[in-house]
Amino acid sequence: MNLKYSTLALLFFLFISCENDLNVAQQDAQTEKDFLNNPENAVQLINGIYNKQLDYNMYSFSWIGITSITSDDADKGSSLSDTGADKHKMDNLTFDAGDISFQDVWNGRYEGIYRANNAIYYLDLLAIDASLKNRLIGEAKFLRALFYFDLVRCFGGVPIIVDKIDINNNDLINQVVYTRKTKVETYAQIETDLLDAIEKLPLKGQYGAQDFGRASKGAAQALLAKAYLYQQKWQEAYNLSGDVIGSSQYSLLPNYAHVWREVGENGMESIYEVQAALTNGLRDYTNVQGPRGTPDLGWGFNTPSTNLESAYEPGDVRKNATILYRNAGSLWDGFPTSSAWNNPRYNYKVYQSQLAESWNGDKGNTAKNLRILKYSDILLIRAEAAFQLGFTSEALVRVNEIRNRAGLTNLTSITLQAIYKERRLEMAMEHDRWFDLVRTGQAPTAMAAAGKTFIVGTHELFPIPTTEIIRSGNRLSQNFGY
Structure with missing residues (x-):
């Protein structure tokens, strides 16, 4: 099979659709100089990355299947005869590399990464205000890091693509697009992007009304704190979550039920959420x-x-x-x-x-809107990191903040299991449970209690989609057990 009909080829055609989404004027209607000097074009490049998050292969059926239906929080639902293509296999942990859910999640994230890479490339060429350019690059890097965070949690080390790729350069495609990096290298790229984004992005409260909902400094800090937590970098997770807490930009909503309703959108508890509208939902x-x-x-x-x-x-x-x-x-x-x-x-x-x-x-x-990062998540990251560092008093305080909002009495002492439990109940049905079970080593026991068999050494990662391995000429290696 021709290597151009690969992930990269898909992404090439995506850029064409991305340009259409952004309503960028055709080149016969404006000169290259006009395009490069128009700050509105720069904003539209970034909006194209945000818009990708609304697509079906981002946070819809497939993401729901592999992050929630797999876990002990949820069952497949629907009717017995309706499998949802492969959602019955997600529920029973009998999935395999040919299932459409993994292909969707893989494609969706790399399509977003492609948009981010192209936006950063063209932003470097645009002759616009430096502060605006910096902010937009920060937004693109935050979004790219978010997409890679999803990928590394699902698949482990993945191909890292951070530049605009010439789809006619087969050697480069083989070296970059069809070569998996390690899990450590993937997290390192996430950290690099987020550290740069933190320097470039404003605080949430510094955005004007027309830009409300864009990635902020707090969003980059929160995502980096979470990435540190997944790597058991306890001190770094503790420090970054502390920075978010100390920024005075966020707090818990008084009513837990409001967090996911329209009244809570972009509210005091929201750190980052996917922005949806009736005309672009x-x-x-x-x-x-x-x-x-x-x-x-x-x-x-x-x-x-x-x-x-x-x-x-x-x-x-x-x-x-x-x-x-x-x-x-x-x-x-x-x-x-x-x-x-x-x-x-x-x-x-x-x-x-x-x-x-x-x-x-x-x-x-x-x-x-879909909540991706919330203040309650940061309190729980701070609590877990604090406990691991021996700061049990602070861990207790943070957990009790969560419990008080939930209408529960204070705990008088704290254990790691108590933190895990509060995390489960606070974040229930929010696509974190499966990953939390895996990263904390609870998955075999928790799945057994839910009547599911977790295969140690295999189910810690999902399979690389079969179609991607075939397209790569078997250059992409499969995860163990699939």
Whole structure:
């Protein structure tokens, strides 16, 4: 097979679509000099990276499958006969390298990386205000680091592409696109991008209203703190999470249930979220998980498990803010629940209100933002890093901040398991649980308790998509056990 029909070839055609998305005027309508001196073109280059996050192969069905349905937080849901292509295999941990979910996640992230690389390349050529250029490069590097963070958590070391690639240079493609770097090297690139982004980006509060929701210094610090946590760089995770906490830019929302509703979007607890609008919405994220049956609100996948349900303490407000019960009578907006829905429980955090939130009748293209980084996550990172460093008093304080908002009494002492438990319940159904189980070594025991078999030495990573290995001429190596 011709090597041009590879990940890189896909990304080449993507750049064409990216230019269309950005509505950049054709070159016969303006000179190259005009293009390079127009700051609006620079902003549109970056907007193209943000827009990629709305696509189906980013945070929709496949991402939901491999980050949530795999875990003990969720079951496949829907109906017994509807497998969702491969979601039954995600639920049973019987997935393999040919499953579409892994291909989607791989493609989506590299498409985003390609947009980021091209944006950085062209930004260097643009003759625009230096401070604006720096900020935009910082945004591109934050987004590129976020995409690589998803990839390294899923697949381990991956090909690292940080430059604009000539798709006619087969030697370079083989060396860069079809050569996996190590996990350590991949994290090193994430760190490099984020450290630069921290220097270039403004604080959240320094953005004007027209730029609200863009990546900020706090977002870069938060993501770097999380990357440090995954590498067990406890002191660095402790320091960076402390910087976010000390910035005075963020705090917990008083009402936990508001965090995932429209009223909480870009609020005091939000560090970074995918921005969606009625005219440019998040593709099928809510639709995949909406209650299935009559009335039909979605496909009914990714339903909270009884394992998660039983993990909450009595009085924990997070339970009823996370689990939507079909026998509840009515939802928070007055919408009636239905005994005709297929499953007894659904993910309440993704519920899109037709009565009290922005709604145009299109379930597959909603204006509901997706939270990627939250302040509560940073408090828990600080707590875990503090505990690992022996700062148990601070770990206890941070955990109790979380518990107080949840309506629970203070703990009087702290253990690592208590921190893990609070993390699970605080972040339930938010795509972190599987990765947390793997990175902390809890996965074999937790999966066994959920009736699933976690294969040690294999399931710590997902398989590299078979199609990518074939396209690479077997230059890309497969993860062990697949």
